[in-house]
Amino acid sequence: TPDAANASPSATRPLLTTALELHQLTREEAAKNHPAKLRGVVTSTIPTYSGFTLQDATGGIYAQGDAPVQVGDFVEIEGVTDPGLFAPILTSGRITNLGKGRMPDPIRPPWDQLMNGSLDGEYVELEGITTSVTTEVVRLLTSGGTIAIHLQNGVPPGDLKLYEDKRVKI
DSSP, X not given: OHHHHHSOGGGGSOOBOSHHHHHTSOHHHXXXXXXXXXXXXXXXXXXXXXXXXXXXXXXXXXXXXXXOOOTTEEEEEEEEEEOOSSSOEEXXXXXXXXXXXXXXXXXXXXXXXXXXXXXXXXXXXXXXXXXXXXXSEEEEEXXXXXXXXXXXXXXXXXXXXXXXXXXXXX
16 A cells, blocks of 8 residues: 555554563664564662663663663653663653652572573662672672672762671562
């Protein structure tokens, strides 16, 4: 039909509406800028990269956008897919803050699952003893081994030193 011949490539692609649908894309498919519209709770922010993680009922996804969001905000994000550096991501065209959301229950992964990368974008909780704390890195001794957690939260160093050699949940 004439209308189909004039349609833009994104108009012929299905709208992706869940984090799981985005994560299931191959790098090649994610690079095709599929349209996406998701709603979920912001579980972390990464201001250095204008990024954040968004969790919906199907999982978490990394998103990039210029709207000021905070952990706990319930947002709707419209944008397109991108292959990202590690896994598919969502780059936004529009972010709408819909108010405060409910944080999801965290995943408490075993060591091997934590290390294999399958939890990219997921909201997880780790428990252990802090062996070293700086403004950039917390070293956490867990039952499975030691992990270095890189911080991007801007907490003053004195505040974090209070947690050195303590049992914590992160």
